[in-house]
Amino acid sequence: MDRMPSPKRPGPDKPSGPFTPLDFQLVLLRRMADHNPDLVDEARRELGVSLAQMREANKRWQAMVRSPRARGSAARYRSVLGAPETVARRRIGDLDCEARLWSVPLWPDLRFEVLLAPNGAVWNEWLVRAPGATGPEPRVLEDLTPWSCTVDEVARAFVPARPLEGTAPTRWGLAFVAPDRRGVRRECVAEFTWGLLQRIA
Structure with missing residues (x-):
């Protein structure tokens, strides 16, 4: 009599569960490691995660972005980061745009900003100084x-x-x-x- 095949168990390299704001911070760090690996290692230890976890988070993010069933950039950020901390109108040339900002615990004085065009397309996505925070004034x-x-x-x-x-x-x-x-x-x-x-x- 043939035996029924055993159900496959997820391996350690196949994480389950949602992609979290912590995972997103690891994605930011992974890109920065190319230039500043020491700073990234320090930040990673502050978050209490391993190098393998950082790499896996980046791998999952890239898979989400490149998936043929991927949701739009704006929807993806909301699903990962939740509701924006701040939503503001911004005038860019002749167009009224929407800036959505999320806090980033690694950098308390910064916010992750997603700038949306009037048609909802994402124009830009990067770190900016938090509203009301005192930024640096470099002179040299x-x-x-x-x-x-x-x-x-x-x-x-x-x-x-x-x-x-x-x-x-x-x-x-x-x-x-x-x-x-x-x-x-x-x-x-x-x-x-x-x-x-x-x-x-």
């Missing part, structure tokens, strides 16, 4: 340390800054001229991941 190159500033903060500090295309969808660049502590002005490129400064080249 030495002030631009990793994770210290957002794209907007560097662009305002060193006018005119020229936007550069990033090497990945979650990356941005700014080209500008700024003085160092000795007063020597240099042409620089600031590289950002998810809107947060990673390094100066």
